[in-house]
Amino acid sequence: MALEVADAASALPSIHEIKLASRALGGDIHQTDLSVPAVHCGGCIQTIEAALAKLENVEMARVNLSTKRVSVRWQGDEVPPFFATLSRLGYQAHLFDPEIHEKDKTLSELIRAVAVAGFAAGNIMLLSVSVWSGAEGATRDLFHWISALIAIPALAFAGGIYFRSAANALRHGRMNMDVPIAVGVSLAYAMSLYETINHGEHAYFDASVSLLFFLLIGRTLDHVMRERARTAVNGLSRLVARGSIVLRDDGTREYVPVAELMPGMRLLIAAGERIPVDGDIISGNSDLDCSIVSGESAPKTVSAGTHVQAGTLNLTGPLTMQATAAAKDSFLAEMVRLMEAAEGGRSRYRRIADRISALYAPVVHLAAFATFLGWMIASGDWYRAITVAIAVLIITCPCALGLAVPIVQVMAARRLFEAGVMVKDGSALERLAAIDSAVFDKTGTLTLGLPRLVNVAAIDPAMLAIAADMAAHSRHPFSKTLAGLGGFAGQPKLESVSEYPGCGIEGTAAGSTWRLGRRGWAAWKARISGKGTNGGTVLTKDGVIVASFVFEDALRADARAAILKLNEQEVSVQMLSGDTAAACREVANLLDIRRFVPDLLPSGKVERIETLATAGHKVLMVGDGLNDTPALGAAHVSIAPASAAEIGRNAADFVFLRESLLAVSLALEVSRKAGGLIRQNIAVAILYNTIAVPVAILGHVTPLIAAIAMSASSLLVIGNALRLEGFVRDAPTKTVPNDGRSNSSGLAQL
């Protein structure tokens, strides 16, 4: 539902915006990529492709069901009306940025590497089996030579990924898991080649290649999982304008991309559009939805002379404004700068795997060296000493350790993905498992940023029906709520309804004038008599109040349950908001949050989080607004709802697509379970080493033993990771909305 909320608030993208987001394919052919989250079956493919192909100038439309995208190729200057067509069919579509659409190079490299390594590992293993089962003399040499040849492309292609990563780590004076892998694999290959040339008995080609194969599978799965999450997040609607219509001095209008907007330009902002840059209003009256910018839940009335911030949504009337800052100096860019400055805990965080390998690699390499020295002293045979030392390196090559962490994180990410929580990267899971306090934003996070009528029971249904009828003509949030409450049929029919931006709606029915809006404007008789000067929304008949409406911000589904759950999980919860103290207190009381701070500026939120961090707390930030973005960056780990602004979604480590706030506690639960499994897996890997290393040091390891030991430990680790599925199986029933909302969670079905 949160998705729909975000969508409903914005109008269809203008023709200019579509053009800006299209790619020219040569000639006058353009390609536009749309994200259509609701696509979910073969029927959708057919409906969409057939409908779009029928449009004039559309050359081709193709749906990608996996990524929920539609690419449309069209020709000519006129943009075909595909947004209107799609929404007529019942599909919400968002424009997709061409730059994000670039093909995923890393993924195809990884898949190719897996294919090559798999081919090599399979064939070498076949030859090795013949050697183990007794091939001798010339036959064995032949098999070794063929194995050596097959291993070359595998090492070059698949091993290259590890060699580059290891070299990169060493160059920066760091240590990662790829260093011992690269050293082990290349030494094993070199020694086996030497053995082969000298008609030796033991060659480890199978060990080095199958090691690469196993590790690459883990790495590829990890990448696929992250990419799926990222694709889903990128497919959400944009909340920032791509450009704006500029009114030139000679009266011409031109659509200009945001980056080219200059201070002093006059911009036309239609109702339903976002303000692209900071500026002052020159003419027009309207209401602005500032919730995503400042966290204020109530819309703000603006008129000529008011200063407006980039990112706010123009609700009711057209505005002409003068830009006072370029996009790079606007509020939005300021937030990005604050975020980069605040980037604290997460850039300093070192992943578990890296911390282990910093200890592991030196220990292993020293052990191998000590083995070499020991055998040199004991037997004086340098060939034997080197062979045994390399066998130690091969047996300790961190196959199980290299899989121990990523495989659990893949399982956890998959589990969360099914529940509609997107995990951007594995380190986020590790960081989330460590938190002890959670900080929530109010508007848009704990609440939906959507008003709810509180006093329905006190209002005459006939009056409510008239108000609903009138409200259907406006996109003001209060009106939308009222419009949804209509349904009584006996009300007089409205004639000539018109909206007065910043004031309300006026209509005539059965000879009298009805007004719905601000008390001071609608109830003009009451104003004269001096009564009712306070605010609020009222319905008046010929200037006399007949109904008044009290709104409050609707809470996000399961907000209370989620906070309770977090308390159970021993996380202390706070609320930081840019909204007024009164609005905050109300929500805090409803949700039983004891600590809250109102009226905070974006930098204030960052300061609060940094104070907590210096006190030794690991802070989770959950927020959606532009004003939360720096705080999302400053926190140890961060979660944003799908309705958040783009930069917030990009800054956050997790994005949850469904409305329920229980996603937060589920993510915490899964990440803690995953943390436990990771520790178990590491223990398994270390146990394996403590058994295998003495055997190797004593010189009893043959290629057969190495192959069995390495595969067995890897399988053990993978099997342990799979237990995560069973652990949290009971949870999804709680997170999936149980009423007819499944339509809106189309994205989550991805």
Added chain:
Amino acid sequence: MTTLAYLIPVALLLGGLGLSGFLWALKSGQYEDLDGAAERILIDQGDKPER
């Protein structure tokens, strides 16, 4: 021993064929929409094939 002289090349050739087939399929975009491909088989495309 002489059988190996042609059996091993044949085995490697067949394996290599499979590998190159996979790489070709990957390159030509057949793995880009696995879910869609599964559903498309049920769609009656009429007489105008797409792409």
